[in-house]
Amino acid sequence: MKKLLSTVGLAATVFSTSSLLSTSAFATDWQEIEAQAEGQTVYFHAWGGSQEINRYLQWADTRLQQQYGVTLKHVNVTDIAETTTRLIAEKAAGKNTGGSVDMVWINGENFKSMKDNALLFGPFAESLPSWQYVDKSLPVDVDFSEPTEGLEAPWGVGQLVFIHDSESLYNPPQSFSEMLSYAKAYPNRLTYPRPPEFHGTSVLKSMLIELTDNDPALAKPVSEAQFDAVTAPLWKYLDEFHKVAWRGGKQFPAGTSESIQLLDDGQIDLAVTFNPNAVYSAQASGKLEESTKAYAMQYGALSNIHFLAIPWNAKSSAGAQVAINFLLSPEAQSRKGDINIWGDPSVLSSDYLTGSAQNTQQFKSVAEPHPSWQAAIEKEWLKRYGS
Structure with missing residues (x-):
């Protein structure tokens, strides 16, 4: 069974990131996280400007409910900076538990802002069972040159x-x-x-x-x-x-x-x-x-790589971890990479992908x-x- 953070590692992490984390959210066993997640609703703040993406997230919600009893609610935002502002307001108000946002689709300036303001749960990324499938040759540990430090999990290549x-x-x-x-x-x-x-x-x-x-x-x-x-x-x-x-x-x-x-x-x-x-x-x-x-x-x-993260005060942090782990699974990444569904280039090693996701088009990178x-x-x- 894949283990998560030890008690000692968790304590060091809490102090090093200056985040007010719930120790219960860092279960010592992935099955325990899945058990905590069952019945939870994950409010996922993500850009909603594409019907292909929206339909993909509807499919993911169905699969998460079927497999884990987790409901994924897509909160459509025009710019994730709106969510950053909301989280900063919750932080200022001392709302360190029961937050309104469980999961975010971020990268770049929004990640740096959330990281600098200690708005992120974690590190959690490398503790996900699906982390084993991630292509480590991609720059999955930096976001616009900012080290991710496990505070966000890679989701796709843009x-x-x-x-x-x-x-x-x-x-x-x-x-x-x-x-x-x-x-x-x-x-x-x-x-x-x-x-x-x-x-x-x-x-x-x-x-x-x-x-x-x-x-x-x-x-x-x-x-x-x-x-x-x-x-x-x-x-x-x-x-x-x-x-x-x-x-x-x-x-x-x-x-x-x-x-x-x-x-x-x-x-x-x-x-x-x-x-x-x-x-x-x-x-x-x-x-x-x-x-x-x-x-x-x-x-x-x-x-760039785009990422998934969990706010420090997420009400459903276990559900968010389960959702992110599923979205990083070969099944979910193969469907996301299908050129007839979304076509978003995968962050997984191609050996774990099926269908057209194995050969999605990419260009010379800057x-x-x-x-x-x-x-x-x-x-x-x-x-x-x-x-």
């Missing part, structure tokens, strides 16, 4: 890619420089989601990486002096791009779903997604034509900047273009 219809746009732009030239030649045909929606912010980060040839400063915490100098090429680029962008750069899609809809309606020539296989599931559901294809810029695709750059870029974008 890559920023563009979608085009090969019948109407046979040779799409291969760089952001070419994208600007294309936009000038064909005004009102290109755009990107409105930051701080994470697809939009990801486009900005990708632009900045290419325009600065991945300035080494991007891998380190941002400073005010660095920010102004490093981001200057980005604002110069956007000032030009917005003049010829869709709706004159005065309006932006709300997210990837609207971006894909605009592409399918023929209003724009490129859509954006953080799933290199999203085009297949969109084709399967009739949202995109069979002639659509996904591609990455020549410089590479902005890439690492995320340090998470501190994200909030700074979003703030400046809103200041310049948000009104």
Whole structure:
């Protein structure tokens, strides 16, 4: 039987993370955790902007109820930063048990914020039985360069890619420089989601990486002096791009779903997604034509691991551990990676996967900047273009 943290290890963990953890939540035996989880409802805060993802989570709820008596309630959020704010408020109010959030889908700046504010339960990730299946060659122990320290479990691989219809746009732009030239030649045909929606912010980060040839400063915490100098090429680029962008750069899609809809309606020539296989599931559901294809810029695709975590005060921490363990199982990861269902690239070694999940498409990878750059870029974008 796979063991969890020892009493001594648990005590050290509690003090080292400054988290007010319930010792009963760290059972010494996985079967005990499963027993505690039975009958619990897990309120899972996750982005809900994709019907494919929403349907997948409905399937996961059914399987969790059947196998473990755990109910998974998807709390649809536009931006997980909303959940971070809620948890900070609960922390300030001294609500250290019985919290309103049991599980979160996070990475990047939101993880760092939750970690810095001691809002996370754990470490728990490496104690999950399904941890044995995880591909350790992936950067599963860091999140936007921030060590995860077992406070979140990897769930999938994200890559920023563009979608085009090969019948109407046979040779799409291969760089952001070419994208600007294309936009000038064909005004009102290109755009990107409105930051701080994470697809939009990801486009900005990708632009900045290419325009600065991945300035080494991007891998380190941002400073005010660095920010102004490093981001200057980005604002110069956007000032030009917005003049010829869709709706004159005065309006932006709300997210990837609207971006894909605009592409399918023929209003724009490129859509954006953080799933290199999203085009297949969109084709399967009739949202995109069979002639659509996904591609990455020549410089590479902005890439990261996305994770699952449990707040320090979760009411159903045992249920959340069981849910995360299931979502990391070969069954759940194979279904999630199925290009006709979600197509999200798996974090498991391919030996444990079945079907199309074994061969999901991935592109040349470009690492995320340090998470501190994200909030700074979003703030400046809103200041310049948000009104």
